[in-house]
Amino acid sequence: MALQLEDVAVRFGGVQAVDGVTVSIAPGEFVGLIGPNGAGKTTLIGIVAGAIKPDRGRVMLAGTDVTRNSTAARVRKGLALTHQMVRPFREMTVLDNVVLAAGYRRTSNPLRAALHVGRRHEIERAADILVRVGLFGSEGKLAGSLPLGQMKRLEVARALAVDPQIILFDEPLAGLNQTEAATQVETIIAVHAQGITVVLVEHNLEEVMRSCRRLIVLNDGRVIGDGAPQVVIADPAVREAYVGSGTDAHASH
Amino acid sequence: MSAYEISLMSVIGLNVILAVSLNMISGFCGQISLGHGAFYGAGAYAAALTMIASSSVPLALLCAATVAALLGIVVGFASLRVRSDFLAVTTIGVSFLFTGFVRKQAWLGGEMGISNVPGSGLGAVGNMVMILLFAGLTIALSLYVGGSWMGFAFRAVGQDEDAAATLGINAGAFKLAAFGIGTALAGLAGGLYAFFTQFVTADTFDFILSVMLMAMVVIGGIGSTAGVVVAAVGLTLLPEAIRFVNDYRLLVFGGLLVLFIRLAPGGLAGVTRRLTVRATKS
Numbered sequence: 001m002a003l004q005l006e007d008v009a010v011r012f013g014g015v016q017a018v019d020g021v022t023v024s025i026a027p028g029e030f031v032g033l034i035g036p037n038g039a040g041k042t043t044l045i046g047i048v049a050g051a052i053k054p055d056r057g058r059v060m061l062a063g064t065d066v067t068r069n070s071t072a073a074r075v076r077k078g079l080a081l082t083h084q085m086v087r088p089f090r091e092m093t094v095l096d097n098v099v100l101a102a103g104y105r106r107t108s109n110p111l112r113a114a115l116h117v118g119r120r121h122e123i124e125r126a127a128d129i130l131v132r133v134g135l136f137g138s139e140g141k142l143a144g145s146l147p148l149g150q151m152k153r154l155e156v157a158r159a160l161a162v163d164p165q166i167i168l169f170d171e172p173l174a175g176l177n178q179t180e181a182a183t184q185v186e187t188i189i190a191v192h193a194q195g196i197t198v199v200l201v202e203h204n205l206e207e208v209m210r211s212c213r214r215l216i217v218l219n220d221g222r223v224i225g226d227g228a229p230q231v232v233i234a235d236p237a238v239r240e241a242y243v244g245s246g247t248d249a250h251a252s253h
Numbered sequence: 254m255s256a257y258e259i260s261l262m263s264v265i266g267l268n269v270i271l272a273v274s275l276n277m278i279s280g281f282c283g284q285i286s287l288g289h290g291a292f293y294g295a296g297a298y299a300a301a302l303t304m305i306a307s308s309s310v311p312l313a314l315l316c317a318a319t320v321a322a323l324l325g326i327v328v329g330f331a332s333l334r335v336r337s338d339f340l341a342v343t344t345i346g347v348s349f350l351f352t353g354f355v356r357k358q359a360w361l362g363g364e365m366g367i368s369n370v371p372g373s374g375l376g377a378v379g380n381m382v383m384i385l386l387f388a389g390l391t392i393a394l395s396l397y398v399g400g401s402w403m404g405f406a407f408r409a410v411g412q413d414e415d416a417a418a419t420l421g422i423n424a425g426a427f428k429l430a431a432f433g434i435g436t437a438l439a440g441l442a443g444g445l446y447a448f449f450t451q452f453v454t455a456d457t458f459d460f461i462l463s464v465m466l467m468a469m470v471v472i473g474g475i476g477s478t479a480g481v482v483v484a485a486v487g488l489t490l491l492p493e494a495i496r497f498v499n500d501y502r503l504l505v506f507g508g509l510l511v512l513f514i515r516l517a518p519g520g521l522a523g524v525t526r527r528l529t530v531r532a533t534k535s
Contacts, residue, residue: 051415075421087416089409100409104421106402110430113403162421 001062001078001165001197002027008047008057009221017043018054019221025199027165030192032212032229033201036241040221041201042084045170048199049081050074062165076108080164082155084171084201090144094135094154097143098126101161126161133157133187149180156187166197173204185211209233217241259377263449265489266384267442270391272469272485273478274438277395279467280476281404282431283411284332288344289466291351292321292436294458296443298361301370301453310373314444321440322433329432333425336414348460355455366454373448384445391438395478398434407431408476461503468510474522483521 003025010018018040025031035041046052048059050071059067061077069077088097100107102122107113130136133153138146143154152172159167169188173181185207192198202208208215208229215232217225219241225232232238254262275289296317303313331343355361362368373380398404406427409417414424447453465488473484488506492499517524 049419070423071415071418072421072423075419081419083416083419087413087419089412089416091412092408096405100405101420103402103405107406107420107422107427109423110403110406110427113406113427114398114401114430116402117397117400119402158420 002060003048003166003197003199004058004060005044005048006058006060008044008054008059010043010047010052010054012043016221018047020057021218021221021223022057023216023223023226025166025197027197028192028195030189030198030211030213031200032208032215033199033218034203034205034208034215035218039218039241041218042170043221044218045081045168045199045201048168049079075162075164076104078163078165079168080159080162080166081168082152082159082170082172084174086148086151086155088143088146088151088154088158090142092143093139094130094141094143094146095123095126095139097154098129098157098161099123101158102126102129104162126157129157129160132190133160134183148175149177149184152176152180152184153187156184156191160191164196166199167191169198169200169202171202172200173202173207181207205233254378256377259381261489261493263381263384265486266381266388267446267449268466268469268485268489269388269482270384270442270445271439271466272473272481273388273391273395274435274442275466276470276473276476276478276481277398277407277438278431278435280470280481281399281407281411282428283407284329284428284431285337285341285467286328286344286432286435287341287460287463287467288328288347288351289435289439290458290460290462291348292325292439293443293446293462294351294355294453294455295324296321296440297447297453297458298355298367298443299440300444300447301367302361304371304447305367308371310448313447314441317444317447318437318440321443322437325432325436325439326429328436329429332428332432344463345460348463352455352459362454364455366452366456368452370447370451370453372451375448380445380448384449387441387445391441392478392482394434394438399478403427403430411476465506468506470520472509472513472520474520474524477520477522480520480522480525 005021005023008018008021033041043052047054050069058065061079066074099119099122102125106116130139133156135153172184176184189211212229215229216223217232217238224241225235225238271293278284278286299320300313300317303316328347332340335343356364375383406422409422410424410427417424469484469488470481474480492502498505513520
């Protein structure tokens with residue numbers, strides 16, 4: 001699914017968090033979105049997800065303007081996202097978390113939801129997805145009792161269950177150890193291999209460089225680099241903004 | 254059956270409808286409402302006026318449920334803007350607004366209320382059976398909703414509505430549905446109350462009633478239909494069985510509420526679940 005942002009901007013008080021971002025992502029791409037802290041990555045993801053309304057500009061999903069659509073409406077159009085801070089339904093089991101996502105057609109409106117009781121098909125799908133993300137055996141556990149690494153996998157499982165055509169991963173590796181991060185990246189690569197467009201917002205540059213085919217760099221709410229990862233990361237402007245402080249620190253020693 | 258027993262059974266039936274319907278809003282969907290008494294009252298007044306105008310029992314009950322549901326959906330819109338504590342405070346406001354408004358309306362009988370509401374023609378026993386029948390239907394509806402995808406989505410919205418949105422669930426629509434269904438049932442209870450007493454006055458539907466209903470939901474176990482039914486029956490019978498409780502009703506209910514929130518936040522349903530798990534393990 002194609003995602004286009006046209007001159008998107010939003011200001012919070014005196015801070016211009018996103019400042020005229022125009023980006024076009026084609027169906028099937030694997031895009032990394034990086035930038036230093038405060039660059040506007042999470043705000044931009046919020047705008048794409050529908051959690052933040054932009055002051056100007058348009059968000060297009062598969063050629064349709066969804067700028068005024070709610071998050072739920074965007075999800076039903078094929079968008080899925082995983083949260084930076086995990087947000088499982090803690091008092092539901094792991095399986096129920098994914099079953100609920102898999103039943104997104106049943107819960108599209110209250111009347112339809114009231115008229116349906118059976119869950120067999122959704123349970124089968126959810127169990128299948130849990131195997132794919134490596135949560136087999138944890139179905140009956142309360143989601144709130146899982147360690148962080150497994151909660152992150154549950155986020156991915158829920159995102160997969162809504163039959164997405166594009167998934168926004170908001171820092172899916174944050175807080176994970178090296179082994180967990182590597183497994184999570186393999187899962188994301190496998191998701192992309194199914195033909196799902198992937199946008200990965202991540203601080204872990206090594207994993208981003210390893211997995212993404214295209215890199216977009218944000219700084220001060222603007223796009224300052226966009227292209228093949230090796231080319232973009234070598235751009236002096238990107239190095240200055242993103243790794244510049246580290247390089248300077250190195251130089252000064 | 255004595256007149257006292259018939260009256261007691263009728264009150265139990267009404268309290269079950271009210272507590273179970275409040276549980277749909279606050280237990281299933283997580284929208285704390287402390288104004289449920291207002292919807293009960295709106296239903297009672299609507300039924301009383303309809304009976305005076307038409308003497309049709311089905312029409313009076315239909316009007317009672319419809320008027321309360323419309324009012325409930327209007328209040329439900331507040332839940333789209335304000336959350337948790339702020340919603341609770343807003344619904345307290347609705348409760349006071351309702352009694353304050355009704356007391357000043359001459360067409361609603363003002364302070365004196367509406368007396369001589371035409372009876373249902375079923376007699377005291379017939380009324381009791383009708384109330385218990387609707388209480389049974391309310392329990393059945395609650396169990397059905399709880400097991401349906403609607404109940405599933407309600408639970409998600411109640412726990413984290415932003416996370417629910419990322420699963421394609423329109424949280425606003427489900428919150429309005431919860432308010433609509435819950436308040437329609439409260440209105441229905443109001444209509445049944447109007448037949449039961451044939452007298453409707455604002456004092457019956459005050460804030461204290463709303464708090465008592467919330468106490469039934471919390472003590473029963475927020476979200477558990479069975480627990481809430483047990484609590485509604487138990488807390489209706491308790492003041493009748495123990496004289497002391499009747500004299501200090503608010504004190505006892507308030508104390509129980511504090512004790513349950515502090516020691517057993519899952520209510521009777523939570524305690525039963527814990528004991529069952531412990532018994533199974535041993």
